[in-house]
Amino acid sequence: xxxxxxxxxxxxKELLGQIGLETxxxxxxxxxxxxxxxxxxxxxxxxxxKAEDVAAGIQENDILVIxxxxxxxxxxxxxxKPGSVEEAxxxxxxxxxxxxxxxxxxxxICRDQQGREKTVSFSEKxxxxxxxxxxxxxxxxxxxxxxxxxxxAYGIQGKFAAYIQGIQGDYSNVVGLPVGRLYQExxxxxxxxxx
Amino acid sequence: xxxxxxxxxxxxKELLGQIGLETxxxxxxxxxxxxxxxxxxxxxxxxxxKAEDVAAGIQENDILVIxxxxxxxxxxxxxxKPGSVEEAxxxxxxxxxxxxxxxxxxxxICRDQQGREKTVSFSEKxxxxxxxxxxxxxxxxxxxxxxxxxxxAYGIQGKFAAYIQGIQGDYSNVVGLPVGRLYQExxxxxxxxxx
Numbered sequence: 001x002x003x004x005x006x007x008x009x010x011x012x013k014e015l016l017g018q019i020g021l022e023t024x025x026x027x028x029x030x031x032x033x034x035x036x037x038x039x040x041x042x043x044x045x046x047x048x049x050k051a052e053d054v055a056a057g058i059q060e061n062d063i064l065v066i067x068x069x070x071x072x073x074x075x076x077x078x079x080x081k082p083g084s085v086e087e088a089x090x091x092x093x094x095x096x097x098x099x100x101x102x103x104x105x106x107x108x109i110c111r112d113q114q115g116r117e118k119t120v121s122f123s124e125k126x127x128x129x130x131x132x133x134x135x136x137x138x139x140x141x142x143x144x145x146x147x148x149x150x151x152x153a154y155g156i157q158g159k160f161a162a163y164i165q166g167i168q169g170d171y172s173n174v175v176g177l178p179v180g181r182l183y184q185e186x187x188x189x190x191x192x193x194x195x
Numbered sequence: 196x197x198x199x200x201x202x203x204x205x206x207x208k209e210l211l212g213q214i215g216l217e218t219x220x221x222x223x224x225x226x227x228x229x230x231x232x233x234x235x236x237x238x239x240x241x242x243x244x245k246a247e248d249v250a251a252g253i254q255e256n257d258i259l260v261i262x263x264x265x266x267x268x269x270x271x272x273x274x275x276k277p278g279s280v281e282e283a284x285x286x287x288x289x290x291x292x293x294x295x296x297x298x299x300x301x302x303x304i305c306r307d308q309q310g311r312e313k314t315v316s317f318s319e320k321x322x323x324x325x326x327x328x329x330x331x332x333x334x335x336x337x338x339x340x341x342x343x344x345x346x347x348a349y350g351i352q353g354k355f356a357a358y359i360q361g362i363q364g365d366y367s368n369v370v371g372l373p374v375g376r377l378y379q380e381x382x383x384x385x386x387x388x389x390x
Contacts, residue, residue, distance in 0.1 A: 019357040126361070131379060161367055162214040162378035166321070171366040172356055183357035184326060 001110075001190075006054035006067040011157070012177045016066075019179050021186075028053040028067065039073040040123040043105025048121055051107040061115045064186065067107040070176050072152025074100040082142075082153045089142035091153035096163070097132035101125055102152070102174045106182060110189045118192070120185055124178035126169030128156070133163055196305075196385075201249035201262040206352070207372045211261075214374050216381075223248040223262065234268040235318040238300025243316055246302040256310045259381065262302040265371050267347025269295040277337075277348045284337035286348035291358070292327035296320055297347070297369045301377060305384045313387075315380055319373035321364030323351070328358055 005013055008027035016023050030053035034042050051067025058065070072079040074094045082088035094100075107121040133141075141160065147153035154160040156167075156174045172179040200208055203222035211218050225248035229237050246262025253260070267274040269289045277283035289295075300318040307313075328336075336355065342348035349355040351362075351369045367374040 015356075018352075019354055131375060156366075157213075159214055161210075161374050164365065164367075164375045166364045166375070167366060168363045169361045170359065171351075171362060172359075179356050180326060180359045180361070 002060070002063045004054060004058065004063055004065045006050040006065055009068075009176055011175055012068060015172050015175060015177045015179050016182075018172075019183055023066070026054050026058070026065075037078065039071050039078055039101065039103045040105070040125065042078065043069045043071055043103045044107070044121045044123050045105070047105040047107040048119075051109045051119075055109045055111065055117070061111055062113045063111050064189070065109040065111075066182075067109075068104055068177050070102065070104040070151050070173075072100060072102050074098070074152070079152045081149060081151055082147055085142050085147075088147035088153040089138055092133070092138045092142055092147070095128075095130045095152065095154070096138060097130065099127050099129040100152070101127055102169075104173050104176060104178055106178065106185075108182075108185060108189060118189065120189065122181065122185065124170060124173045124181050126167055126171070126173045126178075128167050128174060129165040131163050131165050137163070197255070197258045199249060199253065199258055199260045201245040201260055204263075204371055206370055207263060210367050210370060210372045210374050213367075214378055218261070221249050221253070221260075232273065234266050234273055234296065234298045235300070235320065237273065238264045238266055238298045239302070239316045239318050240300070242300040243302040243314075246304045246314075250304045250306065250312070256306055257308045258306050259384070260304040260306075261377070262304075263299055263372050265297065265299040265346050265368075267295060267297050269293070269347070274347045276344060276346055277342055280337050280342075283342035283348040284333055287328070287333045287337055287342070290323075290325045290347065290349070291333060292325065294322050294324040295347070297323055297364075299368050299371060299373055301373065301380075303377075303380060303384060313384065315384065317376065317380065319365060319368045319376050321362055321366070321368045323362050323369060324360040326358050326360050332358070 003023045005023040028050035046069035047067040055065045105123040200218040223245035241264035242262040250260045302316040
């Protein structure tokens with residue numbers, strides 16, 4: 001079964017490689033549409049749109065398409081990717097000294113050898129607690145280049161680890177893909193196929 | 196200030212590099228002696244012995260020596276590094292489907308430009324929950340090579356991520372060094388030096 005990642009994120013591909021899953025990247029070009037502002041629903045909707053878009057463009061059978069979307073939620077506000085250093089600093093300021101939530105939504109579309117499709121979606125939440133930061137630390141981090149392509153303006157797998165007090169949940173979920181839960185779900189799908 | 200890591204672990208050097216701290220490795224050759232079987236005390240004792248041994252061998256001033264030791268504790272039993280694939284399988288079997296604790300002890304010896312020394316020790320705990328695993332998964336993982344140089348016979352930063360349900364605490368602590376707490380403690384030491 002060929003595994004296709006409907007996301008251009010090199011971090012997601014790396015996480016899948018870590019648990020031994022080789023994937024091909026086919027980024028989705030879908031116009032993202034959101035009908036809710038509840039973080040766990042937003043990420044599931046977006047992951048589904050990406051996975052469906054990519055699956056529709058592939059003619060082959062015996063494939064598994066993985067769509068994923070990650071958002072950071074701080075005091076009820078969803079933080080996307082920052083557009084500027086100033087915006088990054090503003091986001092980091094919201095996170096410093098507090099606990100926020102990271103949600104990743106995942107949709108798996110499995111198409112078997114006969115072309116029959118099965119779709120599974122789920123979302124995973126991780127709480128992340130950040131140490132208090134000085135204004136200099138916030139500005140230095142915002143300007144270090146790491147925040148620009150990341151939801152919530154930080155990379156837990158980068159320099160921002162210095163400011164992480166602890167998490168509750170799956171670490172890889174914060175990086176962008178909950179590989180533990182994902183592995184369990186893929187196992188279930190594979191077992192079901194051979195029943 | 197030159198930072199010296201009293202541990203040959205490439206993972207610890209990498210974690211320090213992640214938060215921007217360049218370190219020189221000087222592994223300790225001390226005969227490890229433990230006077231307790233309480234995990235959080237064991238790791239502090241061992242980290243202190245390593246840091247003191249290495250600091251004693253260095254003549255220079257203006258240095259920071261970091262000693263660290265990590266153990267895995269499952270239902271009150273301390274798990275070290277496995278000696279064989281069978282021992283690795285036995286350890287993994289103890290962890291599967293349950294929550295265990297990872298403790299890292301850290302000792303910082305800071306010697307200032309005048310040769311005055313200050314020592315700080317602490318330990319950090321992270322709870323790690325592992326999904327249930329089949330006997331085949333346990334045997335395959337035990338034999339995959341990853342477990343052999345790791346306390347508790349697993350690497351959370353490797354293939355074992357597939358079996359991690361979640362953690363509570365600092366992720367880097369499970370890898371071998373609590374970089375968040377460490378950064379905060381180094382900051383305190385540096386500020387105190389320039390008071």
